[in-house]
Amino acid sequence: MTEDEPMNQTELHDHLRAAIRAKRGAQAELARRLGISTASVAAFIAGGNRIPPEHVDTILDILGAEVTLQGLTRTGPLTPDNLTFTDPALAGMVASDGQGRLGPMRPADLAAAVLGPIPDHFPEDVRHYLAEGCDCIAYAGFRYSMMTVGASRLALAAEAAVRAYAAQHGVTAGKGHQSMAKLVDALHAAGHFTDPQRDLWTAWKDIRNLLQHPNQEKALSMGSVLPLLRNLHESFLRLFPTPDAPPAAEPNVSP
Structure with missing residues (x-):
């Protein structure tokens, strides 16, 4: 999966878990930055617990990555964690960027x-x-x-x-x-x-x-x-x- 591909919430969490596991020292740095135990980090990195939404920005910073949440498409019911994810009905539509190029429609469009x-x-x-x-x-x-x-x-x-x-x-x-x-x-x-x-x-x-x-x-x-x-x-x-x-x-x- 490339960074330009749209991801839903599950795909984003899986992507972050894999990236943290692959980066040496990332789990220890995450525990230090968040002020939590390495066991807690290991639990949500292993997939036993969901990644708390308030931790996502810190994880992205450690990984040196960016994700535009507006580009994520919601799957399943509306929850506090996916309030700003694009509705699936809109995600299937296209919009013009004003220069003749078409792409997936975003809430901002x-x-x-x-x-x-x-x-x-x-x-x-x-x-x-x-x-x-x-x-x-x-x-x-x-x-x-x-x-x-x-x-x-x-x-x-x-x-x-x-x-x-x-x-x-x-x-x-x-x-x-x-x-x-x-x-x-x-x-x-x-x-x-x-x-x-x-x-x-x-x-x-x-x-x-x-x-x-x-x-x-x-x-x-x-x-x-x-x-x-x-x-x-x-x-x-x-x-x-x-x-x-x-x-x-x-x-x-x-x-």
Whole structure:
């Protein structure tokens, strides 16, 4: 195994054990640096005990090696030791380095595609839910199910946007509960939403209901969530345009 090959947790520990056994004096130096007995070192080097995660940096220093934990792929359930290992679902994907070269996708690649500044002029609730959604999607590199959690927060951001837009224009849905569906229809009836806008925000209402329904377990993929995020950000800019910006084009009907 070369140092450039990705390793899971078990492979990393096996690799470190073999390297320590092969380096003269490494076990004694490790015991001295860690302040533990040579018997304790021998136990986890022999494989009888797992290598404590807090010892890995010291072992790498003694060996003169480096390992990027972000490049490790988790196997088995999530544990305190593998929180920062790449989720297997993401590890099977590829990403471009921006220079035409493809390689295994890393959590940092996903985060770079999702995280960024949120316009200050967006309403506070919209900014809150949008930030939560982006954060969850970024963390999906470590736990892929966070992709769906993030999408549910985006749907709440969509609802918050409709409510804020209705409040700005003094539009209500009559008496009783001001549901998102009723507000969308009221904004359309008042001439604030075109037909495509009504269809767009109704679609977001349907997405919100789908993800918030307690009796339906949904798992969304990166290929479906990232386009939703891009669409939502563009839709927010149509509702809350940047000051002095030219009018935006009509939205696509499907989010």
